[in-house]
Amino acid sequence: MRSINLEALINPMARLLFCLVFLNISVILLVLIGVKASSGSSLEKSSAFFIFGDSTVDPGNNNYIHTIPENQANFKPYGQNGFFDGPTGRFSNGLVIVDFIASYANLSLIPPFLEPSADYSYGVNFASGGAGVLPETHQGLAIDLPTQLKYFEEVKKSLTEKLGEAEADELISEAVYFISIGSNDYMGGYLGNPKMQENYQPEDYVAMVIGNLTEAIQVLYEKGGRKFGFLSLSPLGCLPALRALNPNKDSENGCFEAGSALAAAHNNALKGVLTSIEYIFEGFKYSNSNFYTWLEDRMNNPSNYGFKDGINACCGFGPYGGMLTCGGNKNITEYNLCGNPDDHVWWDSFHPTERIHEQFAKALWDGPSSSVGPFNLRDLFFSKEKLTIADIVDAPHLKDTSFSNII
Ligand SMILES: *[C@@H]1O[C@H](CO)[C@@H](O)[C@H](O)[C@H]1NC(C)=O
Numbered sequence: 001m002r003s004i005n006l007e008a009l010i011n012p013m014a015r016l017l018f019c020l021v022f023l024n025i026s027v028i029l030l031v032l033i034g035v036k037a038s039s040g041s042s043l044e045k046s047s048a049f050f051i052f053g054d055s056t057v058d059p060g061n062n063n064y065i066h067t068i069p070e071n072q073a074n075f076k077p078y079g080q081n082g083f084f085d086g087p088t089g090r091f092s093n094g095l096v097i098v099d100f101i102a103s104y105a106n107l108s109l110i111p112p113f114l115e116p117s118a119d120y121s122y123g124v125n126f127a128s129g130g131a132g133v134l135p136e137t138h139q140g141l142a143i144d145l146p147t148q149l150k151y152f153e154e155v156k157k158s159l160t161e162k163l164g165e166a167e168a169d170e171l172i173s174e175a176v177y178f179i180s181i182g183s184n185d186y187m188g189g190y191l192g193n194p195k196m197q198e199n200y201q202p203e204d205y206v207a208m209v210i211g212n213l214t215e216a217i218q219v220l221y222e223k224g225g226r227k228f229g230f231l232s233l234s235p236l237g238c239l240p241a242l243r244a245l246n247p248n249k250d251s252e253n254g255c256f257e258a259g260s261a262l263a264a265a266h267n268n269a270l271k272g273v274l275t276s277i278e279y280i281f282e283g284f285k286y287s288n289s290n291f292y293t294w295l296e297d298r299m300n301n302p303s304n305y306g307f308k309d310g311i312n313a314c315c316g317f318g319p320y321g322g323m324l325t326c327g328g329n330k331n332i333t334e335y336n337l338c339g340n341p342d343d344h345v346w347w348d349s350f351h352p353t354e355r356i357h358e359q360f361a362k363a364l365w366d367g368p369s370s371s372v373g374p375f376n377l378r379d380l381f382f383s384k385e386k387l388t389i390a391d392i393v394d395a396p397h398l399k400d401t402s403f404s405n406i407i
């Protein structure tokens, strides 16, 4: 009875509002975002791009540090495919994944932090071949993650001086932070380090790496970073170098299972951490990836993706091309070079070809949810979430509803 009386009192306008607010919240959001998109030019501007990591994304920082040739790629035949005039320090026959991502985001190539007079105003790349999450990994031979974070702090200061605090803060909070690191902690840092293996069970070691990686994410969040992208680890045991080292090649289908198991455990743990901190860190948005399965599929079924060889390195020596001699300036100078790197998944004994970098960049940019999620990178670069939410909260016609509680 009561409800019928109430119903009669509600005028059609209020009913409409009721429906809109409680049944069509997502539609309102879409409409508001749509209005913003068509009226504000800020939406079409891309975000700055800051990159942290190891040789998977190093654009040449290691050209400027004192290290061993194994951690460098500024000599032929690296970069041989003609995109650049010569070798740049990228561990690829050409570009690496973050170069493709920058171009999809309508940004110029992101410069290495150590390049003299690099322009930081649309981002900078701190990655260093051989680097780990843990400072113990290849200590003294690469720029570890904690040091990369210190360099970011320097960049933030210099941007604040150049742009003023408000504009620098906006750039920092709208920027995308891409992190690709961890492989070296498991290969050189653990499997190649008997002392570490004595001191830590694999699961404790993974927890330590993930604990430190989580702290790094938190540091960037506290400095204003909100949008993060992660390149998960590949099946490390199937890298040509680890296949070549595997004492049980025949029983394990060639791959060094202990390496792949560590990578899988790391990826699982990172996935869990990201799911939790999404709820704890307000405004945190991320794009994770499934590089493990994606790459495994290409190694096992190369011809489905336009490759002829999913196993052997194009540039290297010995079984699987797994000895890291590409370039011939290491202790063993002999190396083989394949005719067409585009036929290969692997460029050298640790690193994929440019073609793999490009295919995975596309998957991360706007690929299927089996490869990337919960956001893809295009969402992160071109959504100005902060502005849009503020606009909604401030929208006068919604002030009197409980709408803001829902956000
Ligand atoms: C990127 O730049 C191209 C060419 O300037 C333009 O057509 C395109 O709309 C831009 N993409 C985005 C998403 O802004």
Ligand SMILES: *[C@@H]1O[C@H](CO)[C@@H](O)[C@H](O)[C@H]1NC(C)=O
Residues within 6 Å of the ligand: 134, 135, 136, 207, 208, 209, 210, 211, 212, 215
């Ligand atoms: C970070 O790594 C260090 C070793 O470098 C370790 O002692 C520490 O416990 C780790 N931190 C976390 C939060 O796991």
Ligand SMILES: *[C@@H]1O[C@H](CO)[C@@H](O)[C@H](O)[C@H]1NC(C)=O
Residues within 6 Å of the ligand: 331
């Ligand atoms: C290469 O040779 C140098 C100098 O002889 C030596 O110090 C280093 O340990 C060698 N590296 C490898 C990987 O064998």
